[in-house]
Amino acid sequence: MSSxxxxxxxxxxxxxxxRLDPRVKLVTVFLFVIFVFFANNTxxxxxxxxxxxxxxxLTKINLKYIIRGLTPIWFLxxxxxxxxxxxxxxxxxxxxxxxxxxxxxxxxxxxAISLRFFLLILMTSLMTLTTTPIEITDAxxxxxxxxxxxxxxxxxxxxxxSISLRFIPTLMQETEKISKxxxxxxxxxxxxxxxxxxxxVVPLLIPLFVGAFKRAEELAMAMEARGYQGGExxxxxxxxxxxxxxxxxxxxxxxxxxxxFLFRQ
Amino acid sequence: xxxxxxxxxxxxxxxxxxxxxxLKNLSFSIASGSFVAIVGHxxxxxxxxxxxxxxxxxxxxxxxxxGEYQLKANEKLANIKALRRQVGVVFQxxxxxxxxxxxxxxxxxxxxxxxxxxxxxxxxxPQVMKAVNxxxxxxxxxxxxxxxxxxxxxxxxxxxxxxxxxxxxDEPTAGLDPKGQLEIMDMFAALxxxxxxxxxxxxxxxxxxxxxxDHVIILENGTKYLEGKPEDIFIxxxxxxxxxxxxxxxxxxxxxxxxxxxxxxxxxGQSITELAHEIKQRLEGMNQNE
Amino acid sequence: xxxxxxxxHRVSFRYSDDQPWVLDDVSFTINKDEWVAIIGHxxxxxxxxxxxxxxxxxxxxxxxxxxxxxxxQKSIWEVRQKVGMVFQNPDNQFVGTTVRDDVAFGxxxxxxxxxxxLRRIEESLKAVRMSDxxxxxxxxxxxxxxxxxxxxxxxxxxxxxxILDEATSMLDPKGRKEILxxxxxxKQLNKLNLITITHDLNEIIATxxxxxxNRGQVWLETTPxxxxxxxxxxxxxxxxxxxxxxxxxxxxxxxxxxxPQPLNQKELxxxxxxxxxxx
Numbered sequence: 103m104s105s106x107x108x109x110x111x112x113x114x115x116x117x118x119x120x121r122l123d124p125r126v127k128l129v130t131v132f133l134f135v136i137f138v139f140f141a142n143n144t145x146x147x148x149x150x151x152x153x154x155x156x157x158x159x160l161t162k163i164n165l166k167y168i169i170r171g172l173t174p175i176w177f178l179x180x181x182x183x184x185x186x187x188x189x190x191x192x193x194x195x196x197x198x199x200x201x202x203x204x205x206x207x208x209x210x211x212x213x214a215i216s217l218r219f220f221l222l223i224l225m226t227s228l229m230t231l232t233t234t235p236i237e238i239t240d241a242x243x244x245x246x247x248x249x250x251x252x253x254x255x256x257x258x259x260x261x262x263x264s265i266s267l268r269f270i271p272t273l274m275q276e277t278e279k280i281s282k283x284x285x286x287x288x289x290x291x292x293x294x295x296x297x298x299x300x301x302x303v304v305p306l307l308i309p310l311f312v313g314a315f316k317r318a319e320e321l322a323m324a325m326e327a328r329g330y331q332g333g334e335x336x337x338x339x340x341x342x343x344x345x346x347x348x349x350x351x352x353x354x355x356x357x358x359x360x361x362x363f364l365f366r367q
Numbered sequence: 368x369x370x371x372x373x374x375x376x377x378x379x380x381x382x383x384x385x386x387x388x389x390l391k392n393l394s395f396s397i398a399s400g401s402f403v404a405i406v407g408h409x410x411x412x413x414x415x416x417x418x419x420x421x422x423x424x425x426x427x428x429x430x431x432x433x434g435e436y437q438l439k440a441n442e443k444l445a446n447i448k449a450l451r452r453q454v455g456v457v458f459q460x461x462x463x464x465x466x467x468x469x470x471x472x473x474x475x476x477x478x479x480x481x482x483x484x485x486x487x488x489x490x491x492x493p494q495v496m497k498a499v500n501x502x503x504x505x506x507x508x509x510x511x512x513x514x515x516x517x518x519x520x521x522x523x524x525x526x527x528x529x530x531x532x533x534x535x536x537d538e539p540t541a542g543l544d545p546k547g548q549l550e551i552m553d554m555f556a557a558l559x560x561x562x563x564x565x566x567x568x569x570x571x572x573x574x575x576x577x578x579x580x581d582h583v584i585i586l587e588n589g590t591k592y593l594e595g596k597p598e599d600i601f602i603x604x605x606x607x608x609x610x611x612x613x614x615x616x617x618x619x620x621x622x623x624x625x626x627x628x629x630x631x632x633x634x635x636g637q638s639i640t641e642l643a644h645e646i647k648q649r650l651e652g653m654n655q656n657e
Numbered sequence: 658x659x660x661x662x663x664x665x666h667r668v669s670f671r672y673s674d675d676q677p678w679v680l681d682d683v684s685f686t687i688n689k690d691e692w693v694a695i696i697g698h699x700x701x702x703x704x705x706x707x708x709x710x711x712x713x714x715x716x717x718x719x720x721x722x723x724x725x726x727x728x729x730q731k732s733i734w735e736v737r738q739k740v741g742m743v744f745q746n747p748d749n750q751f752v753g754t755t756v757r758d759d760v761a762f763g764x765x766x767x768x769x770x771x772x773x774x775l776r777r778i779e780e781s782l783k784a785v786r787m788s789d790x791x792x793x794x795x796x797x798x799x800x801x802x803x804x805x806x807x808x809x810x811x812x813x814x815x816x817x818x819x820i821l822d823e824a825t826s827m828l829d830p831k832g833r834k835e836i837l838x839x840x841x842x843x844k845q846l847n848k849l850n851l852i853t854i855t856h857d858l859n860e861i862i863a864t865x866x867x868x869x870x871n872r873g874q875v876w877l878e879t880t881p882x883x884x885x886x887x888x889x890x891x892x893x894x895x896x897x898x899x900x901x902x903x904x905x906x907x908x909x910x911x912x913x914x915x916x917p918q919p920l921n922q923k924e925l926x927x928x929x930x931x932x933x934x935x936x
Contacts, residue, residue, distance in 0.1 A: 309463055312511065339757070646904075
């Protein structure tokens with residue numbers, strides 16, 4: 103419960119973005135990730151940024167919360183920027199830091215790459231913030247459906263994913279519970295030499311595995327008792343349908359892509 | 368060890384959409400040597416409370432004192448290990464914390480972490496095995512080969528081997544069969560007396576709270592709702608029912624008995640045999656007066 | 658049609674050849690529409706019996722007959738249509754990511770059409786009073802609520818028998834009460850064989866018959882009333898009778914004979930009233 107990892111954790115709401123079909127969101131983000139690499143000037147970067155930030159605003163999730171969720175990523179963004187700053191030797195020398203020359207090209211390239219990186223992370227986290235994991239699973243199952251023809255176990259894969267998703271909160275709680283029990287028995291997870299800290303993980307991992315195996319066994323038994331015999335002959339409760347909203351979103355995205363190719367050099 | 372809570376609040380995941388306040392302005396004090404029951408329905412803040420007792424959590428606001436140790440908001444306790452050495456916590460389903468190859472090693476795990484000498488540990492192991500009523504020939508066995516009830520006892524032995532002065536029990540008998548439940552609770556009660564421990568028991572079981580505790584704190588919504596001696600608290604039918612708690616069976620019975628026959632038999636911890644005698648006496652007395 | 662729903666004929670079972678028998682020559686019959694409790698201390702073999710009843714385990718010796726069908730590898734799917742089961746751990750039987758998905762799971766497995774599925778989900782969630790939680794995720798539900806969803810999942814497939822395998826043992830008193838209440842309601846609304854497996858004797862009060870297990874054998878077949886007067890014998894095998902029964906038994910020792918054995922406080926008080934003021 104006190105877990106601090108909140109990056110991309112689903113935040114319930116009824117915004118336009120939340121209501122989009124998960125397949126549309128998944129494909130859009132996938133394409134965005136590719137097309138970001140086509141941006142190559144201020145105008146095209148600006149254009150994509152406007153799209154990303156508008157999407158973020160449309161989720162109705164507090165912007166501050168989204169940005170804070172990205173905190174661990176800032177480090178990477180800044181690191182990438184600095185790396186380019188010192189390594190790239192293009193354009194004019196602007197000034198020197200600790201005797202190292204900083205080129206104008208480096209500033210531009212560093213900025214562009216970090217921006218690209220930021221946009222990628224922002225868009226993917228927007229998807230997970232507004233789409234329940236099970237919707238993502240459904241989307242993947244339907245998008246991969248054609249692969250069934252080549253005997254790819256699409257149903258099994260989707261079931262595996264949905265069960266894993268179902269048990270993530272349970273296992274997180276369990277991890278916390280066991281680590282607290284062991285901390286009460288004097289295990290120190292946070293300080294001390296690295297070797298000791300690695301050893302401290304053993305009393306956490308073993309009970310966690312033992313517990314997970316027991317759960318898996320009981321779950322398998324419960325599933326069998328409820329008549330599960332594999333994907334054959336099964337019907338499905340969950341349905342996805344593309345509605346007018348989804349067509350509009352796809353249209354908007356198409357305009358964004360066309361714009362991108364008009365604006366890039 | 369005395370325990371003093373002064374206006375303690377605890378908030379999970381503050382400043383996020385998942386923010387949740389588990390303790391609100393909670394103040395109470397427990398004298399050293401008491402057997403305290405903490406009662407409340409699920410979500411009332413019990414488990415958050417006990418995690419403060421050995422510094423697993425620190426208050427978001429307010430402060431508390433456990434013996435000589437102070438826990439304050441925004442201030443890390445330097446010698447937290449020293450505190451934990453003195454506070455033994457038996458969590459719910461403690462058998463989930465077992466991990467060593469043998470029962471013996473698992474019991475020794477805690478004491479070893481706290482730097483207790485091996486000679487000392489070796490002396491303690493047979494003692495705690497005896498306390499939890501397990502035969503010594505289990506020591507070389509793997510804890511995972513044992514029955515559920517035996518695993519529970521091994522886990523409890525591992526906590527007792529720390530020789531704590533404050534013992535915190537979170538639903539220690541959950542899932543055991545009636546005989547196992549009785550044995551475990553009686554063992555804790557005996558240890559409490561013998562070693563002069565301070566014991567904090569978190570329980571849903573009103574009968575246990577009534578039977579073993581000398582002080583009861585009832586939590587509701589993260590704050591103190593009622594506090595006092597069990598025989599005073601557990602007669603407050605309306606107050607308890609409004610927070611979805613039941614009276615212990617014996618008190619429930621005596622209250623209906625009084626309504627039905629107009630005879631008041633106050634509860635003072637009588638055994639069932641004593642109650643039967645009293646009921647007979649009072650009923651016959653009443654019959655003769657007619 | 659026969660009147661028996663489940664028959665065990667000299668059933669023995671062990672988990673592997675080098676381990677002791679968990680069930681040793683067990684025979685009994687459960688009749689249609691009966692509510693039967695199977696009780697025993699932890700490790701007495703009672704949960705194993707439940708798993709044998711719908712073919713999750715197969716007996717090493719003897720036969721098990723469910724509604725006239727012998728349980729074999731071939732017949733298990735037919736048997737599982739007749740026998741639904743609620744397990745002990747609320748978390749480890751919740752398959753779906755939401756309440757609705759979880760109730761749907763058993764229906765999906767049987768290839769039920771979507772429209773019919775939606776109707777059955779609605780009905781069965783209503784029966785356990787969980788309709789308001791349709792889209793809730795399991796980690797936002799209490800243990801009692803999860804178990805009610807599990808019961809709804811069983812009701813949705815409309816079996817003849819529902820087995821509750823220690824379904825309340827991991828719940829708090831509130832959750833336990835919820836489940837007992839739900840079971841009583843469900844029993845009244847449906848023609849359903851109920852089998853309650855438990856070590857909490859407060860849960861057997863409403864049942865018709867009790868099978869007491871001890872060390873893998875049927876130790877006693879009796880009624881709740883009869884059982885409650887055997888306090889000493891039950892203590893020997895690790896079980897404990899409810900407070901009312903204890904008090905009645907103590908009164909009996911003082912020559913206050915309360916007949917029949919009371920099942921709850923009201924019955925005891927009524928009996929005392931009759932004895933003393935209504936002679």
